[in-house]
Amino acid sequence: MKNIILNINGRSIQTVEGRTVLKAARENGIYIPTLCYHPRTKQAGKCRICVVEVEGLPGLRISCSLEAKENMVVLTNTERVLETRKMIVELYLSSGKHNCISCEANGRCELQEVTYRLGIEKSTFPVLTKDYPPDTSSPMIIRDLNKCIQCYRCIAGCNNIAVNEVLDMGFRGSNMTVVCDTNKPMGKSSCVICGECVQLCPTGALTEKKAFGKGRPWEIKKIKTTCPYCGVGCQVHLHVKDNEIVKVTGVEEVAPNYGSLCIKGRFGYDFVHSPERLKMPLLRKNGKFVEVSWDEALDFTASRLLEIKKARGPESIVGIGCARTTNENNYVMMKFMRAAVGTNNVDHCART
Ligand code: SF4
Ligand code: SF4
Ligand code: SF4
Structure with a gap:
């Protein structure tokens, strides 16, 4: 070039x-x-x-x-450039309902940032009285069309990146707004809840339901890590407040996902803090699972593997690797099956 x-x-x-x-x-x-x-x-x-x-x-x-x-x-x-930008932002502010104090996007909203940088106190245009009720029909996403600036980002994200083709612009003139399918509530539409649109929305028009009221951006620590769900290795930011994950977003700058996530990766983080989460091995005793120490669980597993191998041969044992663990752990499991147990019966849950 x-x-x-x-x-x-x-x-x-x-x-x-x-x-x-x-x-x-x-x-x-x-x-x-x-x-x-x-x-x-x-x-x-x-x-x-x-x-x-x-x-x-x-x-x-x-x-x-x-x-x-x-x-x-x-x-x-130049003065001409700045005046034009001011007029555009004032038109945005007057054609929606913006109350930053209570808005979930406060502190991360790009419209708010531009308004601040341009030194706009309030719009000089009359505020339109349109009032869309919030669409809370989706289990994970809140849509507030009063804060939509018709930037088309969500539409491009849904149609071109996630390729779900749910969103489009509907209606005409000042009634123009983003619609799901044929103007259905989001929860009744063909939306697969990937959250691509939420991640791309520059304002508070699309927000994560579970994160609502859970903390302002300046109270939240962002921790970059790898999604635990499958072997793709999508990069995520955990938004953590008081040691609790309040939101997950995709890391935009890096492969393999460049910000995109599936429903599980983006919204399925409740298990982390679930009181039902298994923290110790369970062993069936008298027909019931009971918590045991790692030593007891490993001793029991080793003795049963030896018994089975002695009685039926190593080919009667199969090892299934897990997509949620690391390559290194799966490698060790494979090595253990081939070298210690003596079988090539090794497979992976992602293939089953
Ligand atoms: S969308 Fe942005 S500008 Fe509008 S109320 Fe929310 S924070 Fe303020
Ligand atoms: S959550 Fe995903 S599928 Fe649903 S509207 Fe947004 S981008 Fe489209
Ligand atoms: S990304 Fe947000 S502000 Fe832009 S069109 Fe979609 S809903 Fe409206």
């Missing part, structure tokens, strides 16, 4: 041919706000808040879809 030089706010910036002005600016630490653009859903050109001035080009240009060119001169924070 050919390197090119352009000028942003008086600074000489090197980037590569084909890159957008937005990307070139961000790679060089120059702030341009966005609401509809997300690196995973790519340019949408919907919100128009990323406008910049370009020498020699008429009007303002949308930097998320403007290709950087050799010797281009770009200005990202």
Whole structure:
């Protein structure tokens, strides 16, 4: 790829041919706000808040879809640019119901962040009186369309990334809003509750039900780890408050999942704190399972394996590996079956 030089706010910036002005600016630490653009859903050109001035080009240009060119001169924070951004944000604020104090997205909302950065106290436009009741029909997701800015991120995520094709824009004019299938409640739609849309939503329009009221972003510690459910190894952030997992999100920057998760990985974390979780081995005694020490469980297992091997031969024993444990543990199990037990009867739960 050919390197090119352009000028942003008086600074000489090197980037590569084909890159957008937005990307070139961000790679060089120059702030341009966005609401509809997300690196995973790519340019949408919907919100128009990323406008910049370009020498020699008429009007303002949308930097998320403007290709950087050799010797281009770009200005990202002129009075005209800032006034335009302010007007766009004020229109967003007036066409929805935004009360940051009680909003679940407070502290992580991109609309709130842009409003703050632009120094907007309140919208100068009259607030529309539309009032959508919250859609709480999904077991895991709350939809509040009063906070939707029609950025299309959820639609792109559902249709192009998760490829579930549940979401689309419905209705017209000021009634335009995101719909599930043919405008069904989310819980009655074909939604598979992957949560891709929630992860991508820049506002409080889509939030995790189980995390509601469980803590503000600044109270929460994010711990990066690997999802325990299968062998894919999706990278997750555990959002932990007071030693309790209150939410799980996908890590966007890294393979293999780049932020996407399945329903189990994203929402199935209750087992971690379940009082019913097994913490000690169980051994059946007189027809009932009772908790025993690890020593007792391992001694019992070893003696039974020896008995069975002696009576019926090693081929009568089978080892099944587990998708929820590590490759190393599965390797040890395989080695144990082949070298210690003496059988090649080894399989894996992901194949059964
Ligand atoms: S969606 Fe964002 S701007 Fe709207 S109320 Fe919530 S935090 Fe505030
Ligand atoms: S949870 Fe997944 S399937 Fe359901 S609407 Fe969101 S992206 Fe689509
Ligand atoms: S629900 Fe969220 S992601 Fe979807 S269009 Fe509205 S603001 Fe954007």
